Amino acid sequence: MxxxxxxxxxxxxxxxxxxxxxxxxxxxxxxxxxxxxxxxxxxxxxxxxxxxxxxxxxxxxxxxxxxxxxxxxxxxxxxxxxxxLAEEEGLSDLQQAFRRHHALQCGFCTAGILMSCEEFLDRVADPSEAQVRDMLSGHLCRCTGYTGMVQAVLDVARTRREATVPDSQQENNDV
Amino acid sequence: MNAFEPALREGQSGQIGRRQPRIEDDALLQGRGRYADDLAVAPGTLHAAVLRSPHAHARLVGLDASPALAMPGVHAVLTGEDVKRWARPFPVGVRQPMEHWCLAVDKVRYVGEPLAVVMAESRYLAEDALDAIRVDYQTLPVAVDTEAAIAADAPLLHEAVGSNVVSERHFRYGDPEQAFAEAEHRVALKVRVPRSSCTPMECYVVLAEYDPASASYDVLANFQGPYALHTVMARALKVPGNRFRLRTPPDSGGSFGIKQGVFPYVVMMGLAARKAGAPVKWVEDRLEHLQGASSATNRMTEIEAAVTRDGRVTALYWDQVDDCGAYLRAPEPATFYRMHGNLTGAYAIRHLVVRNRVALTNKTPTGLNRGFGGPQIYFALERLMQRIAVELDLDPLEVIRRNLVPSGSFPYRAAAGALLDSGDYPAAVEQGIHEGGLEELLAHRETARREGRLYGIGYTVAVEPSISNMGYITTAMTPEERRKAGPKNGAVSTATISVGPLGDVSAHVSSTPQGQGHRTVVAQVIAEVLGVPLESISVNVELDTGKDAWSIASGNYSSRFSGAVAGAVYQAAVKVRDRLAGIAAAQWQVEASRIRFAEGQVIVNDSELSMPFGRLAGATHWAPGTLPEDEPGGLRETAFWSPPQLEAPDDDDRINSSLCYGFIFDYCGVEVDRITGQVRLDRYVTLHDAGRLLNPDLVDGQVRGAFAQGLGAALMEEFTYGDDGSFQSGTFADYLVPTSVEVPEPLILHRETPSPFTPLGAKGVGEGNNMSTPVCIANAVADALGIADIELPLTPSKVRTLIGIEEPARPQGVGEDQTAPAAGGGSRLTASDSVTLPGSPQAVFDTLLDPETLQAIIPGCHALELTGENAYRADVTVGVGMIRARFDAQVALSDLDPPHGLRLSGAGTSAMGSAEGSAQIRLTEVEGGQTRLDYDYDAAVGGKVASVGGRMLQSASRMIIGQIFARLAQRMGGAAPRLSLWQRLKGLFAGRGGRS
Missing domain, CATH: 3.10.20.30 (Beta-grasp domain)
Structure with a gap:
């Protein structure tokens, strides 16, 4: 056309x-x-x-x-x-983690960062800090120094992993 | 009077000082922020685009906007002529015959200077039309380097001033001559601090309307203050303050001082709306922002210390030159004077000589940038302290310790007038040493060095000023000038709290936050005082000069929120509380002092009496007749607060430039890679005493953010200019800022010594690491490499040069990169090559002189018209990297020496910048009736095109020039050349073929 x-x-x-x-x-x-x-x-x-x-x-x-x-x-x-991203009942787990870890200040860069993080978490279930930092390096944030974002992504990856582990396996892990 | 005591009375809720998550975040995380570019615009709003100068210095000979106006969708063009008719130049802080208008009127003085504004139905159309405006420039010699600009023979930016030095002041405190005469040692250092910017992720946005009926402007902009600039804008617009309504959006995408610099565009777009007869919206793009918005002031400093044998500094000599760019834009020369009172940093140095000069150069005007004035001062002072340690063979930490303002001496009046409000500097340093693990770091350095690695430790102490004295800028004037002008001092903060008929609490502050979370802290303070749930409080931070409480000190700068604004909120809340307590006391017939506000209730201590807060407050609306006699009804209180310690400069030029002075002690360990020159930050410890912390989470956020920016300034960030004044840092691929892989987590330590001068005992904390981190890293690199001359940013290539290892020979077959950005141009390229062509030298020569051939062989040539003796005007499109530019070019053939050689030269301008170049062509007959054509070319580009990296330009120009001769060969291989232009004209111009 x-x-x-x-x-x-x-x-x-x-x-x-x-x-x-x-x-x-x-x-x-x-x-x-x-x-x-x-x-x-x-x-x-x-x-x-x-x-x-x-x-x-x-x-x-x-x-x-x-x-x-x-x-x-x-x-x-x-x-x-x-x-x-937000669900009926409120902020998604990732959004909540961003809030909890003070991962945003002015919030202008946040929308794009959340979208990259979501895609990343879909692909990488158990990321290392270096992997998270590498993914985030495609974004510029001038307010936060990135620490809160790194912690938030690692935090969400952990809770999502825990939520998907079957009960029996969970028990085994606890032993 | 300090009102800290009553706050403790309210202390039950513990809201102040709590790590409270931000009330801002829910909206921002869901994409529901309301930033300036997200707001609805009025029907009929036009979109603006700004035409900017590609030249650093040129006289404006003519500007023709008519081709732009003829384009579809274009409604109007604002030019310097309109601006001269409707506006005035901006008022300036020093008295000099120089004018700064919102659009250039006579000359352009920096690359990116606005010349005209196109208003069209979309931004795309407006940008298209910029290319159609024809501007004739007469280029002038430039003054780009600061040192060159202040030399006697430098080209002048503002001829009437007679010099590029537009302000010079000398100061003397104590008896420095004697101190230097008695000094056992003198240690001196010369340093430069480069240009940089904290580059907010959101660029400037302005929405402007003009109402002819009331002759008033109504502008919404992501302006951050200070609102003293409201008066500057109103004067430039030639209207009283109440005919210039300035509003800010609910959310801002960061500022760090930079959005102070939107003010010229506020005026410009107001005038644009007036010209168009319609509302106008302008959204700056990133290239415009980096190139033309604002910048930290670059500085040259010579500093010298008089030092005793044991490292005690008795006197300092400062000789500083600030480079404020092409115009002295308000509030400059504030970069100097914001820090003037505390020029001695955290040290007890009693004798001082200072010489401050302000230079103008062909660069972007400077303005506020987080840390304002601090990085410049501390880079010189703290590098000097490190040098003293090296030269006297002392431990740098010991030199710091011996010079600190002693414990127990606060408030301490520093030599140049700062009244250091509170702290215990020696104790803070010891705390930092122990809690930060210095011993371990020293051991680590030991190990690293034993292993032959380059490892260094750097230290910095600093005082972080906050809450600027609005009178400090008058230190730029002499005492006589100040007497004539009248005193300026103080810093008025405002806060308004109202309680509605349902008992709902609303607050407004004029602090125009830029992402720091002011709304959260305001709600915390109010919740503490009024005992209502934090979530129930609504805080509005939009500022509307048409209806809100504000003053010249309003805005988001000088870290004034926690000390001044939160303090005013506290005072307004106390006013509301005291009125309500009075009403309740009358109702219950008890002493007002027995009334307490907690958990949404109003309670009488030691009794069963209580009622909901909303019921009591609602009575002020619903039943004013039941209130005590002195109670007027309604419930809205505004507090204005200005601290008495902020006095005007005295006759000896002593100035308490800020109200509060936090203390910072930083140290870090770095490892330098010998091979790559990369500086790796191994550990960074930063201790802050910022008085009482209102929300430690937000404080840590400020420290982390400032640290990341300080790291960027230390290692990566610099606005670079070519020698011709072209700007070379126009994208985020050229101006590098730290990403998540470059920023380690610093160890943040706190101590809290309340300020006796602010209502809540808090001080500012947002800028400290912008001041301390760059020099702390520099000191560590100096320690690692054992060298004195350190210039920021410490990029790998610069550090590699400092290490000074012989570079291995270039592998064979790899050509020299001949891009020479430092020599002459924005980017200057030279190269030579040759090509063999069919036909005799005469045939080649004749072909080159044929206009049709010329048009055919120049890649992207749309049209070529003869304009004179071997001179043409050409319309050429050139593509380099992602930029495609259509040049209006002059092409000339000169140095004609038939059939041996000639020179082909061209110069052109386009919306993307300027380009010029020439090729010397030599023709030699070779075997087989062929001709070898040798050429040497030399090309330079300036303006927007120059912001593309030199390597890309090198290959692009090689390709374009290669194409020219390949096409020539193609053409020679075809039909015999027709009667050439040269042949037709040589009878007329025989023997006159000189340079054209």
Whole structure:
């Protein structure tokens, strides 16, 4: 399909489990589309050149920089943003751990970091501190010095592991 | 009067001092923060983009916005002409004939200086239109290096001043001449502190409206204060303060001082809205931010100490030059004077000579940056203390100990006027030594050195000033000038607490937090005093100058929250409490002093009497007739608080520049990799005495954050400029800041000596490690390498040079990288090559002179038009890395020596920056009727393009130039050249082929 540079194209995608549509020019960045067309302002834009990681969202489950993707490339895909994390009963375990460990201050970079952490925890059940730091190094935070985030991710990995260990095995481990 | 005592009366709930999780976090973690760019805008709002100068210094000859205005979706363009009509230059802190307007009017003085604003229906369209504005510049020689800029023959930024030194002051305290005369030793050091920024993750955002009916501006911006700048902005806009309403959003994506620098854009966008006749929104991008927003002030310091044999410093000599960039922007020259009273740091040094000069250079104007003035002072002072230890062969810790302000001498009046409020510095140092495990660290160094590793330990002590005296900046004036101008002093804080008809408590503070969690601490203080649940309290931190209580000291700077703002909250809460106690006492016929507020109840001590807080407070709304006679009804109290200790500078230039002075003792161990030059931080211990801690979790958060930024300043961060003033740190790939793998966890230690001068005994703590950490790491590296000259940032390549190991020979076949960013340009490239072409030298020569050939062989050439003798105007697109720029270029053929050679040169500007280059071409006949074409080229780029790394430019230019001659060869291989331009014109210009 060829579109003129200034032509507005209808883009339909699944945002946080709901089908959403909006219009974008061929050059519209995904982050701008999410924020200003679909109103999902939880995702922030920090550098627009793919270094700071603030705009990270999950595209078909994979953590991606939404400033380095065009809105039209997201057509038909599943997008998950920070707005998807909290549950009915309140903050998710990861969000709670961030709060508990004082892993955020101004909160501007937090949305992208949470999305990377979620993807990481899906992939790596028992991470070392070095692995967590390596994953987080794709993000810039100027407020916290990162310590709280590292602790929060390790904390959540531990509790999620404990929750998935079958009872019998748990007993064995306790012995 | 210190109101610390009554707080203890309320102490039952223990809210103050508790590790309370933040009430801010729920929203922020769910993406429900409301930052400036998230807020709804008025229908019809236009989006702004700012045109910026690619040159560091140039006269503006002309600016034509009409092509931009003709583009679809573009509504208006604001230029210097409009600004001159509607606005005034910004007021400045020193009296000099120099003008700083929000858009350049006569000259541009730094790369990135705003020239015009386009207002269009989307940001994309506005940015497109920037490229269509035609600007004619006449470039001028630049003054970029600080030392060169203050030399007598330097190009002048502001000609009317007659010098680039726009402020010079000399100070003398005690009897330094005698102290130096009697000194057994003198130890001197010359240091430089580079430019850097704490770079908040959110860039500047401004939403502006202009109402012609009331001739007033209404602007929302992520401005952080100080609100003294409200007066600067109102004056620039030529309106009274009440016709300039400035509002801030609920949340801010960090600031660290940097968002003070949004103020020129507040004025600019106000004028843009006026020009467009519509609301205007501007969101700065990262390149704009790094290049043109603000920066810490770079400084050159020569410092010398008069020292006794046992390491006691009796006098200091300071000669400092601050480089404030192209304009002295308010509150500069505050980088000097914020620290002036405590120039002697944590030491009891009684004699002092100071010379302060402020230089202007062709760089971005400077402003607040976390630690403001501190890193500059402590880098010189604490490096000097380390040098004293080395030169006198003493333990550096012993030198520190011998010079500390002694225990039991507080409040202590320092030589330059600081009234150090409280502390016990010697005891704090001993605590840090023991609790931080110094002995173990020393043993570790011993082992490492025995193994031949480069290991060092660095120490730093510092006082961390907080709650700035609004009068300190007048220290930049002479006592006579101050007498004429009238006294300036104090620092007014405000807080408002209201209780609604349902007994619900709301609070407002004018501290414009930038992520520190002020709302949580405000709620803690109120919960403590009024005994209501913390969760029930609503705290609003948006500031609206149109309706909120504020003063010039309002805002988020000088670590003033915990000492001053939380103190004002406490006082407002006490006012509310005392009124309610009076009402309850009248109702129950008891003494007001027996009434206590706890657990949501109002209770009479030693009795059965109690009632819910909401019921008592509600009565002030529902039943004012039942209240005691002196009780007016309603319940809203505002406290204004200004400490009397913040006096104006005296006639001897002594100034208590801050109200509180925390104490810091840091030490660290580093290991330097001999091969890579990388500095690895092995252990970092930081002890703080910040008075009473209101929420230790938030305090630790501040320390960690400042430590990470201090580490960045020590090892990575620097805004670099080319010799032509081009800016070279335009992305986060060029300006490196620490990530999670570079920041270790510091060991944080505390002691609490309450300040006698703040209502809750708290002091500021947010900036200390920005001041202490860079020099602490530098001292450790100096110890590891045994060298005196240390310049930040200690990047691997710099440290490698300091280590001074012979680099092994370059493997054969690997070419020299000839990028030479230091010599001449933003990035200057030279190289040579040759190509063999079919045809005789004459044929090649003629082909080169054919305009059609020229157009065909220049990659990306859209059009070429003849403008004069062998001169063309070309429209060329050049791509380097991720940047594609369309250049308006002048191409010329010169030094014509048919058929042996000629010079092909070009210079162009584009929205992405400027480029110039030339190639000397030599033609030699070779076998087979062919011609060998040898060329040497030399190219330089400036502006935005230059912010791309030199290696990328080198390969891109090699490729582009290679393409030129490959295309020429292709063309030569084709049909015979037609009658060339040269042949057509040589009759006219024979023998006149000079340089064009």
């Amino acid at each position: 060829h579109a003129r540079a200034d032509q507005r194209i209808r883009v339909t995608l699944t945002l946080n489990g709901r089908e959403r549509s909006g219009y974008a020019e061929p050059r519209t960045q995904l982050c701008d589309f999410l924020r200003h067309e679909l109103g999902a302002t939880g995702t922030h834009v920090g550098c627009e050149h793919g270094v700071c990681g603030a705009c990270t969202v999950r595209v078909d489950g994979r953590a991606s920089r939404s400033c380095l993707m065009l809105a039209v490339q997201a057509e038909g895909r599943r997008l998950d943003t920070v707005e998807s």
